[in-house]
Amino acid sequence: MSPLSLDLSPDLFPALTEAQADPDGPGAHRPALRFGDRSLTYGELAATASPLAARVAEAGRIAVWATPTLETAVAVVAALLAGVPAVPLNPKSGESELGHIVSDSAPTLVLAAQGTQLPPALAALERLDIDIDTSAPAAGLPSPGASDPETPALIVYTSGTTGPPKGAVIPRRAIATTLDALADAWQWTGDDVLVHGLPLFHVHGLILGILGPLRRGGSVRHLGRFETAGVARELSEGATMLFGVPTMYHRIAETLPDDPALAKALARARLLVSGSAALPVHDHERIAQATGRRVIERYGMTETLMNTSVRADGEPRAGTVGVPLPGVELRLTEEDGTTAVEAYDGETVGEIQVRGPNLFTEYLNRPEATAAAFTEDGWFRTGDMAVRDPDGYVRIVGRKATDLIKSGGYKIGAGEIENALLEHPGVREAAVTGEPDADLGERIVAWIVPADPQSPPTVDELADHVARRLAPHKRPRVVHHLDTLPRNDMGKIMKRALTHD
Template identity: 80%
Template structure:
């Protein structure tokens, strides 16, 4: 079995820093010893659940599972008992890995528990006698958000992790000299695969903030970190803090790469960060089932509002509603993104019906994301097919571009756009707005004219509704299904 983490199997990197969470850290030698000891105990046990708190124990547990050839099921510590019960019954893990002081909720107490000792000593991964694991064998089972039903377990093979991380290394010029800082949760692919496994595959290091804050970002980037991963909510907070925190601006200006993902970063926040720091935030596009599909390249044009070009090894096409490919890159024609490549998951666990529905007959994965492509191939995502594609007056309109236009208005702090049935238009565009000044919100007509002047008259919102805040999930994504009149 080939290791996903070459730096763990040699002695040259033994003293190099690998992981740091707050004031706790592990070198590669210590990580290899701890993961090796745990891997020896869990080898051959079948799937294992991991109580995925933002801590060293989670990283050691997942690395140990991967080195032992055992599939890990990361669990969100904020999940309710019903959701946890569903995931456990569906994935049927043989035991749960957790930090010694973690208190586990009732559904997990029926499982055998194994506490993770980050200071344990065991054989290095290359010295272990473990069952062979192939490239297509499961590495992770990551559960989707379940917006249209119970969460589905996406089975991610070892080759998908290797393919995505190596493609990102090419796109981002990511090396063992890079030090990544992030404060993302570790139960999904952004925080775990990119944020933890990514640096370890390169032989670099990661500093996890535990909880995101601009003070931590400033401290770590000032202290030698070279890359920052975040979601739009984090970068929005950074953009808001920059005028009052000059040291934050200096720290961001030192970074080699600022990367945003998991949702679109509004163009307004792009511009505010660049104006204050001289740095461009780059975006990438992926999802649980595909890991990473596209990215702005480190040596490419950092074009705000786009997610760049397909990564090496990834095929990407846009298709019409009837499945026919769109061949014109005109920045206007909207189609659904379909992808194909070694980065894809293999199946939804125990759901052959959903797996079959997710793929075309010729092996393309239906992402459900809608996009346009620029003439040079850059991809601009305009929203989800189910919630962000609005058919109004004969036009196909992406909610994302209207949201960006609204956010350029000084009276708008947050915005989301949806469609509602309309007898005349088919669907009318509805803007949900959090005003910058709740006591003096911008007039609905003013906002409609603002959008029409920047995009086109048919893209203006016909209805504006004002909120104190937008409903968001743990990743900062707006939950549009919760927006109802």
């Protein structure tokens, strides 16, 4: 693993500064952002973002109506140039959630694309329309108001599965170190062209997908909305990397048998990256067989940005999220949260705790929640359960709250059972939970979307299938058949919505 040199200077985007300093130089004409048929070079981005940065520099805190558009990217870049914390707002959020976020973060402005209709929850905020005017001469980029790497850059709200969403305050230091660590792990350079179709209100789509290419001096092509045809087109026209979530890669895997152009395009990619949830092994293998390329996975959270990844020069092993990134410390602990799990046996489950410069600063206005999230010696409690293989690769088996099943004296991760179920030809989608059992403590419950609803696999068939692949104590005791699994905007299965009616 190569050593990591962390650049903690206020300048998050050296290529943008270079383009502004020499507007006629080659760097200014390099492509930076493209959304559909609209695009900006680095020189044009400087010309557009710098006057906006000057307008918001005294705003204190701003909200950004984070549609998948060029305007959102420009707004966030402008906020970072001005050293003003930005709060990305999910356009699909309900009124009560938006009201909570606005009340909690107290922005003074909301930035949105011209013509966008904003919901009533934002009516009290002063609105500033984002004008993409590349004809104006570039103003000087403001000196960032963030001479301190700890200055807040973004406030990203969590999903709120255990209460109202919490605002994770992400400092400039965390953005810089995560993106530089990924550059090391993925051999990511300014020559890379990224394509993705992810939303821009969270870490994966915004920080990795937009700010990542800009920090490297490369470019990003955003699809607006994900379509396999768009992926094929962009990878065939020079894009080198694809970022997606498992739902997207599942659609790719389903499409590949009948779309040789998509298979050819994916085979050209330098790197295919999946994140935000585990990519089923079955989809890994289908994509690899059709394209000769393996998807690599990484692991991160809103509060930690990125923690681990399969490296570009490492083994792309399906079902793992690789090794800790440079600068990130990772340990597994027992249920007491302090006793370390020392085993590297691929079986012993522990909670992931991390420590490093990639972590958030605090939950906004929630000192008690912030304190509870960390151990006394500074480790962040992720709530994710994992095992480590003998070579240090991390395999996540689920969330502590919903995916750790204690059955018959064993601690079992739901994730590995879900992967085994998805290898059954009669299973299209699968989720696994636990429910109380007088004898076992908890019994394993499988929620299945069958490939053929008229002939779904039986509980005995699935139990035998899992027992052969894993171990008898990991077999499901109950099976529910569903038409669909409940998912959020990122494609993650919402297990709390699975009920035993």
